Amino acid sequence: MKPSCISLITDFGLSDEYVGVMKGVIASINPHTTVIDITHHIAPQNIIQAAYTLWFSYAYFPQNTVHVVVVDPGVGSTRKIVALKTEKAYFLAPDNGVLSLILNEHPCTAVYVDRSEFFLKTVSGTFHGRDIFAPVAAHLSKTRNLYQFGSTIPSTQVVTLSNPLPYIENDTLFGQVVMTDHFGNIISNISEKDLDRIGLANGLNESACIHIKDKRIAGIVGHYGQCKKGELLAILGSKGFLEISINCGNASQEIAVEIGCQICITKNNDLTK
Amino acid sequence: MKPSCISLITDFGLSDEYVGVMKGVIASINPHTTVIDITHHIAPQNIIQAAYTLWFSYAYFPQNTVHVVVVDPGVGSTRKIVALKTEKAYFLAPDNGVLSLILNEHPCTAVYVDRSEFFLKTVSGTFHGRDIFAPVAAHLSKTRNLYQFGSTIPSTQVVTLSNPLPYIENDTLFGQVVMTDHFGNIISNISEKDLDRIGLANGLNESACIHIKDKRIAGIVGHYGQCKKGELLAILGSKGFLEISINCGNASQEIAVEIGCQICITKNNDLTK
Amino acid sequence: MKPSCISLITDFGLSDEYVGVMKGVIASINPHTTVIDITHHIAPQNIIQAAYTLWFSYAYFPQNTVHVVVVDPGVGSTRKIVALKTEKAYFLAPDNGVLSLILNEHPCTAVYVDRSEFFLKTVSGTFHGRDIFAPVAAHLSKTRNLYQFGSTIPSTQVVTLSNPLPYIENDTLFGQVVMTDHFGNIISNISEKDLDRIGLANGLNESACIHIKDKRIAGIVGHYGQCKKGELLAILGSKGFLEISINCGNASQEIAVEIGCQICITKNNDLTK
Numbered sequence: 046m047k048p049s050c051i052s053l054i055t056d057f058g059l060s061d062e063y064v065g066v067m068k069g070v071i072a073s074i075n076p077h078t079t080v081i082d083i084t085h086h087i088a089p090q091n092i093i094q095a096a097y098t099l100w101f102s103y104a105y106f107p108q109n110t111v112h113v114v115v116v117d118p119g120v121g122s123t124r125k126i127v128a129l130k131t132e133k134a135y136f137l138a139p140d141n142g143v144l145s146l147i148l149n150e151h152p153c154t155a156v157y158v159d160r161s162e163f164f165l166k167t168v169s170g171t172f173h174g175r176d177i178f179a180p181v182a183a184h185l186s187k188t189r190n191l192y193q194f195g196s197t198i199p200s201t202q203v204v205t206l207s208n209p210l211p212y213i214e215n216d217t218l219f220g221q222v223v224m225t226d227h228f229g230n231i232i233s234n235i236s237e238k239d240l241d242r243i244g245l246a247n248g249l250n251e252s253a254c255i256h257i258k259d260k261r262i263a264g265i266v267g268h269y270g271q272c273k274k275g276e277l278l279a280i281l282g283s284k285g286f287l288e289i290s291i292n293c294g295n296a297s298q299e300i301a302v303e304i305g306c307q308i309c310i311t312k313n314n315d316l317t318k
Numbered sequence: 319m320k321p322s323c324i325s326l327i328t329d330f331g332l333s334d335e336y337v338g339v340m341k342g343v344i345a346s347i348n349p350h351t352t353v354i355d356i357t358h359h360i361a362p363q364n365i366i367q368a369a370y371t372l373w374f375s376y377a378y379f380p381q382n383t384v385h386v387v388v389v390d391p392g393v394g395s396t397r398k399i400v401a402l403k404t405e406k407a408y409f410l411a412p413d414n415g416v417l418s419l420i421l422n423e424h425p426c427t428a429v430y431v432d433r434s435e436f437f438l439k440t441v442s443g444t445f446h447g448r449d450i451f452a453p454v455a456a457h458l459s460k461t462r463n464l465y466q467f468g469s470t471i472p473s474t475q476v477v478t479l480s481n482p483l484p485y486i487e488n489d490t491l492f493g494q495v496v497m498t499d500h501f502g503n504i505i506s507n508i509s510e511k512d513l514d515r516i517g518l519a520n521g522l523n524e525s526a527c528i529h530i531k532d533k534r535i536a537g538i539v540g541h542y543g544q545c546k547k548g549e550l551l552a553i554l555g556s557k558g559f560l561e562i563s564i565n566c567g568n569a570s571q572e573i574a575v576e577i578g579c580q581i582c583i584t585k586n587n588d589l590t591k
Numbered sequence: 592m593k594p595s596c597i598s599l600i601t602d603f604g605l606s607d608e609y610v611g612v613m614k615g616v617i618a619s620i621n622p623h624t625t626v627i628d629i630t631h632h633i634a635p636q637n638i639i640q641a642a643y644t645l646w647f648s649y650a651y652f653p654q655n656t657v658h659v660v661v662v663d664p665g666v667g668s669t670r671k672i673v674a675l676k677t678e679k680a681y682f683l684a685p686d687n688g689v690l691s692l693i694l695n696e697h698p699c700t701a702v703y704v705d706r707s708e709f710f711l712k713t714v715s716g717t718f719h720g721r722d723i724f725a726p727v728a729a730h731l732s733k734t735r736n737l738y739q740f741g742s743t744i745p746s747t748q749v750v751t752l753s754n755p756l757p758y759i760e761n762d763t764l765f766g767q768v769v770m771t772d773h774f775g776n777i778i779s780n781i782s783e784k785d786l787d788r789i790g791l792a793n794g795l796n797e798s799a800c801i802h803i804k805d806k807r808i809a810g811i812v813g814h815y816g817q818c819k820k821g822e823l824l825a826i827l828g829s830k831g832f833l834e835i836s837i838n839c840g841n842a843s844q845e846i847a848v849e850i851g852c853q854i855c856i857t858k859n860n861d862l863t864k
Contacts, residue, residue: 176556
């Protein structure tokens with residue numbers, strides 16, 4: 046038996062039986078697959094957070110993992126369900142933009158998932174995680190045959206987020222907050238490559254000035270120890286993206302940011318400006 | 319090696335080592351079984367919520383799954399432990415009513431679990447999840463032999479909940495709240511079949527009037543979109559039972575219901591009555 | 592394929608992708624190992640709580656389990672990483688004292704983990720759980736060869752906690768709070784053996800007087816039922832250590848203790864003293 050792996054990202058939380066029931070369905074169809082929870086604590090219906098969580102995670106999983114995202118404000122409506130195949134993995138999600146960053150980075154084969162013979166016999170109007178996503182993921186982990194689940198579509202037809210990737214205007218780099226974590230770190234969508242584009246090479250440039258809400262931060266540090274306790278700092282985090290943190294503190298509580306909040310960066314650390 | 323599966327429902331939460339230790343015990347005895355968490359967030363010692371969580375879940379698990387429920391206010395007292403076998407699955411729980419709904423629906427074989435050779439060598443007074451339930455479940459998942467764990471009893475001897483199933487009095491259907499979920503949905507024990515009994519066929523009848531606390535809701539909708547945002551609605555949820563929800567809102571916070579709260583339904587939508 | 596098991600203790604919480612990503616890395620290297628979460632809710636950077644959680648858990652896991660503790664305030668600094676082998680299991684953790692209680696109890700073989708060929712190719716400054724602990728644990732679960740990961744050191748060289756084990760001064764036994772649980776139980780590091788040392792044989796002696804903050808508790812009970820509802824009590828808990836609880840209540844909320852809080856016990860139940 047070839048080992049196989051399914052990962053789950055949802056906004057279901059862990060207090061109800063929903064996630065366990067999805068795993069029951071998966072085990073009924075493919076008892077040999079390993080199911081790994083990435084997180085079930087996506088903020089309710091927050092597609093941006095789910096998209097970035099997937100993007101920050103998938104590369105660390107085994108080849109051919111089936112990544113399932115059930116953050117699905119349109120459940121029960123006419124929204125479609127898509128499955129993608131890249132060189133590295135499979136992806137299964139509602140067609141609502143949650144796979145944007147994968148599509149952006151990889152050549153993909155895409156299908157609309159609409160062959161109901163792979164669904165549970167009764168499909169409810171509100172819990173497609175159990176009735177469609179779990180059984181399709183389990184079958185996909187067994188057969189690795191994307192085409193059996195529906196008709197192939199051009200990957201350009203898959204819905205993508207309108208939220209922009211970081212961009213430059215008037216020498217200012219504009220990005221956004223895509224999540225905050227358990228430790229209070231504020232995670233942006235700004236990568237080292239983006240910083241390079243405005244001449245902040247290797248991400249450690251002291252001349253960066255980061256603006257978030259009414260705060261300004263001078264410079265990007267290499268490690269927390271370069272700042273005093275309690276001080277706001279900017280750092281390239283373990284995901285490879287710029288994070289705003291407080292040394293021994295909780296930045297997301299201190300600044301009270303929301304997902305989607307703008308971050309802008311100029312090459313200039315004159316805080317008196 | 320035949321695949322086997324054990325599901326867990328407890329009120330232990332996930333912040334302590336309790337659930338992990340149960341899984342350590344299981345893996346020590348049957349390293350090949352798949353353990354699936356249904357939930358560990360049952361309200362402390364809430365037998366009704368645990369009973370319904372099990373009932374809403376078990377049908378989605380593999381044939382012969384061993385479902386373990388450790389919600390056990392009587393741990394350390396003289397309460398007994400029971401194991402059931404139905405056509406579909408095995409069930410292991412304290413004999414406190416938590417298996418009522420399974421017993422109600424299925425012909426069962428039942429045993430009192432009292433053969434201490436299947437327990438851990440030292441049995442504490444407060445953590446039978448680790449010392450009795452985990453090792454017995456692991457052995458049961460391996461051997462599928464119920465009879466080795468104790469003496470057979472008539473299944474009518476197993477303790478059942480005194481909380482009634484929905485009933486009709488004076489043309490009014492009386493049910494109760496059995497749980498609330500992460501999204502704020504209020505889940506009742508009233509099924510479509512119950513609604514039929516007072517002539518509210520197919521559960522979509524506009525002439526239903528639902529009373530919960532000081533609120534009245536007119537009609538049962540087919541999907542959330544039939545109501546305005548922020549409005550209370552009644553709907554047949556994904557579990558097949560009547561739920562009270564708010565379109566884009568949190569009904570259980572809004573109404574502040576407790577598990578056990580009465581819901582009554584009349585065939586009449588004259589809200590001025 | 593020999594079954595193998597990895598347990599995880601971290602302070603990462605479950606809301607982010609961190610734990611899932613560690614499991615993805617493990618599954619990429621050893622897809623056949625069973626990963627069991629002990630807890631991810633250690634209070635941020637609380638080494639004492641992590642040390643005791645491990646100590647209360649490891650004996651219940653399969654022989655040769657690899658226990659991984661990632662509670663790591665020094666990540667990115669020059670702190671080392673250690674791996675231990677005892678007769679029962681393997682242990683992998685930052686060299687910060689979190690393995691003290693294991694070292695205290697068992698003869699160990701110890702190595703500094705520094706062979707980077709077992710790490711991920713890129714090692715971040717902030718997430719060694721993903722980049723070092725997960726891949727090393729996965730390799731160790733496969734090969735069970737401690738020596739390949741770095742140079743052997745005397746186990747006396749491994750960092751230990753300065754927090755003392757219980758000790759006796761002037762006929763008083765001094766211990767401390769090492770965790771509180773989901774049910775509000777306050778767990779101490781005082782074992783039955785410690786109680787014996789001041790003549791409180793078999794832990795049930797009515798002549799014990801327990802002091803915690805401004806409270807005094809007379810006697811150690813055998814089960815909750817010996818006290819009235821709402822009353823503070825002392826009991827030998829399922830971990831084998833003295834716990835302070837409230838029958839049908841939440842002692843840790845009532846007394847508002849912190850981890851590290853002192854508990855002292857005298858052989859004397861004259862509460863008027």
